[in-house]
Each structure stands twice: as C-alpha cells, then as structure tokens.
Amino acid sequence: MRRLAERRTDRILDTSPNGIVILDENLIIISMNPTFKQFFSCSDAVLGRPISYLMDPAPFEKLVSGVADRFDITATHRPYNLHCRELLYILKEEKQVVGIFINITSEQEQEKKLKEIRSQTIEQANELLEHQVKMALNIAQFLGESTAKGEALVRKLMTLSKSDEQGSE
Template sequence: MNNEKNIWQIIWEYDPNGLIVVDTQMNITLVNPAFCKMFNVNQDETIGKPASTILEDLKDFQKVWEKDEVIRGREKRYHLEHHKNSETDILYVKEVIFPIRDQNLIACIMVDITHEWQRKQEMIKLRNETVSKVNEVVDHQMKVVQEIAGLLGETTAETKVSLLKIIKMVNQETV
C-alpha cells in the first residue's frame, strides 16, 4: 500500500497537466508543480489561500459541488497579469472539474492549450489577410475592366461615327 501511495505521489508531481484541489469553501488544499508553473505561483504560498486569488472565477467549481456533476473539456482563459515573470499574459486551458464527495473536495485538471490557441489565432489572422488581399486584387481587376470597357465604348462610338459618315458619303454619291 505504501508503494502505491508513492506511485500516486510521483504521478502527481510529474503530471504535465495542472492539478488543483479545493475544499468546499473554495480554499486551495493541493496544487501540483505543473499548476504552479502555469500560474507562476509558489506551492507553499498557495496552499490555504482562496482559489479566487488565482483562478478569478469559481462558478464551475461551485456548480460541480452543488450539482454533483463533472465538467469535461471546458475551455477557459486566465489572465496572468498579476503573476510576475510569466511568458504570456493569457493562459488558455481545457479543464476537467469533478467532485470528490467522500473527502469534501473538488479537483480540477488543466491542460494548457495556449500554444494551440495562439496557432489558431495566427491562422485566423492569415485567413483574414488573404481574404483582404484577394478582395483588393478583385477590386483592382474590376477597375481595370471598367477602364477597358470605357475605352472600348469610346472607340466603338468613334467607329460608329466614322461609319455613319462613310455611309452618308456613299449615299450622297449614289444619289
């Protein structure tokens, strides 16, 4: 049994996902190193503090406890402005939040999807820039087509005037 507990502790310590456990009063009881790294907090200074000091909004934690349900795969954004030395100002995570009834605890697993989200935003930006450039090219082509049509119209009118003069001359000669 002792060996089993050590394995679970090792998993807790090495899990690349952020793990946080709060009590029913929404105070932090446990965090793993990955969570501390994500939010740039110190484990010892975090335990016992209200979870709202780090997570801002605890509605999902409260809902999970009150309704005894599991929330899976919810994407959430956290602002890290108040956390010094973070690489980014915003952290995007996919969360699984679940109650541990017999211990009066609520646990949350956070998978960092910030890189995915940034890549998605870059693709959206690229797509928007491409659409804008295509619209610009089409607008330019339309302008050129209108200029060509205008020139063709002018030359057609000049040709018609010339032809009418020729027809008039031919008609006068035959009369």
C-alpha cells in the same frame, strides 16, 4: 505495495504536463502539482488559501453546491496569459474538489492567427475582385469609345466617298 503505488501516483502528479490542484470542501487549496504552480505563477505559499486567490471560484462553487458533479470548460486566465481546458470534479468520499488544467494557449493563438489569415485572404480577394471589375469596366468603356470613334470615321469616309461619287457624275 501500497507505499509503492502512492509513490508512483505522486510521481505521475509531479511530472504531469497538466496543472492539478486539490481543494477541500471549503475550496481551500490543499495540494497542487508543479505544473499548476507554473501555470498560475505561484508557490507552496498559496497552500491553505482559497482558490479565489488565484482564479474565479464560480465553477468550483457550483460543484460544492451540487449544481453539477463535474465540469469540462474552457477558460481564460488573463493575469497569467493562460487559456485552459479545465476538468473539474468532486471526490465525494474525501470531500475534495479536483481541478485538472490543460494549457491550450498555443492552440488558441494558432486559431487566432488562422482567423487573421482567413480575414486577410478574404479582404485581398475582395480587393482583387474590385480591381478586376474596374478593369473590365474600363476596358468596356475603352472598347465602346473606340467603336464609336471607328463608326464615326467609317460614316465620315462613307459620306466623303458618296460625295466624291456624286461629284464625279
């Protein structure tokens, strides 16, 4: 029964869409699932190496030093073009550290694209507003000039009309 449970656990780890790594108390990699290997472009050759070989060990070091007993962080691993939500915790009895890495790269990229679209939309709205204000000012100027010319013409006609009336008297 126990062997069946262990096989099931191994199968869950092997098929998980999340990268999983297990370290000893010295932060040496003792186990990792296929997804972790894929995320960090590595193979079983890194077994027995420190986690610092693949990434910044600081969060793991804080766990081992007792600063915290678990972390839930978001990190960017530039060499791997990877953005992850990382769940890190200690198995105290086993003196091991577990890291679960959830790939959020596509969500980050979508968020970045959405921010770009928002920025472009705001820029276009500002350009449209500027154009409308300029257009309104031009129309107002044109109306003002037209009114002034019309007023001058009416005054001229009135003056001519008065002088015609006075001349005919």
